[in-house]
Amino acid sequence: MNGRNLKELSAADALRRLASVPLGRVVFTRHALPAVRPVNHIVADGQIVIRSSTGTILSAEVAALEAVVAFEVDELDAEERLGWSVVVTGVAQLVQDPEEAARFKSLLRPWVAAEMEQVIRIRPEIITGFELVPAAVPG
Amino acid sequence: MNGRNLKELSAADALRRLASVPLGRVVFTRHALPAVRPVNHIVADGQIVIRSSTGTILSAEVAALEAVVAFEVDELDAEERLGWSVVVTGVAQLVQDPEEAARFKSLLRPWVAAEMEQVIRIRPEIITGFELVPAAVPG
Incomplete structure (x- = not known):
């Protein structure tokens, strides 16, 4: 199988792809160690929205402290070695407004x-993202 | 659809599952920000092994500095809402021994x-991991 090249995605294309997939991974730092949790998400009003229980690390620490997180989504096919990955970096916050929270829920x-x-x-x-595309065959 | 419960995986089961999948995500901290890269991997001699080019962040910064990273693998089915996720935390290192590097390559x-x-x-x-299992239906 020929190799693949990485093609950068535009921010708009990256966000569109991120919104098209139900599952991503929240990446954060805890006690100076890298940490990661898979979660299901939506994109609403241009923001990534997730839910969590009261008292979890994500709600009581990460979002309560308005920490910077990365959010990763990918669709990568190991057979074909094709697909894409998107990483968004931004501040995580609890949605405090009851009406807004109810709408997201x-x-x-x-x-x-x-x-x-x-x-x-x-x-x-x-917002960064890449797509794996077939490498040109020399000739 | 009924909800799911999280069932913790043993370390041995978690590592076995991690080795069964070709693709994971390296999670690290860079310039005090959380960062993440999807990579393909194998498990050999009880270690996660990945490859990178010279001069990438992963090889020239993360592994060269022997940083602590998390490595996440999951198989989660959004339709069925079943599956599992495993996170391993440990030190990333360049494989310096030429014979060992050649064998891994x-x-x-x-x-x-x-x-x-x-x-x-x-x-x-x-090593941590969980499996989503159907929640018991009351009655």
């Missing part, structure tokens, strides 16, 4: 059977 | 058509 159903009372938004500040 | 073919001269190992120190 109506749009986003958590997978896990637990009270997911906290709604967290990530405002994209840095 | 023979086992691990990079996807991207670039010189991938650097071999990086991550020695698992903390």
Whole structure:
């Protein structure tokens, strides 16, 4: 199989792809160590929206402290070695406004059977993404 | 659809699952910001092995400085809302021994058509994982 090249995505294309997939990974720093959690998400009003229970690391630490996080989404096919990945970096915040929180909750159903009372938004500040494309064959 | 519960995986089960999938995500801190890169990997001698080009952030900064990284792998089905995720935390290091590096290179073919001269190992120190299982229906 020929190799692949990395083709950079525009910010608009990257965000569109991120919104097209139900699952991403929140990346943060905890006790000076890198940490990561898979979560399901939506994109609403140009922000990434996720839900979490009260008292979790994501709601009680990361979002409560308005920490900077990265959010990664990919669709990569190991057979074909094609696909794409997008990483958004931005501040995570608890959605405090009750009406806004209720609206997001109506749009986003958590997978896990637990009270997911906290709604967290990530405002994209840095958006990067790439697509794997077949490398040109010399000749 | 009923909700899901999180069932913790044993370290042995988590590592076995991580080794069964060709693709994971290296999570690290750069300039005090969380960062993440999807990579293809293998597990050899109980270590996660990846390849990178000379001069990339992963080889020239993360592994060269022997930084602590997290490595995340998941298989999550958005339709069924079932699957699992594993996170390993450990020190990333360049594989310096030429024979060892050559052996790992023979086992691990990079996807991207670039010189991938650097071999990086991550020695698992903390291993966590969960599986989504159907929540018991009351009654």
